[in-house]
Amino acid sequence: MAFNKQGFSIDLKTNENEIFIILKATGKLTHEDYLILIPKIDAALEGLEYPEIKALLDTTDMEGWTLRA
Numbered sequence: 001m002a003f004n005k006q007g008f009s010i011d012l013k014t015n016e017n018e019i020f021i022i023l024k025a026t027g028k029l030t031h032e033d034y035l036i037l038i039p040k041i042d043a044a045l046e047g048l049e050y051p052e053i054k055a056l057l058d059t060t061d062m063e064g065w066t067l068r069a
Contacts, residue, residue: 006028008036019054020054020056023055024061025058025062028066029064030069031069
């Protein structure tokens with residue numbers, strides 16, 4: 001039995017106006033994956049006037065993306 005996971009896992013950490021985003025991309029990403037991801041990031045930024053964003057993107061398990069992604 002094969003298990004094929006795809007999409008993003010996200011971890012957001014905030015400290016005043018600083019946000020640290022850790023993203024892990026797995027499998028072949030689609031436009032729908034971004035439709036799930038973007039509102040989570042927008043919610044983390046809400047209310048911050050001048051956010052300082054630091055991000056780490058782990059693509060070691062990513063297999064590519066669809067054209068629309």
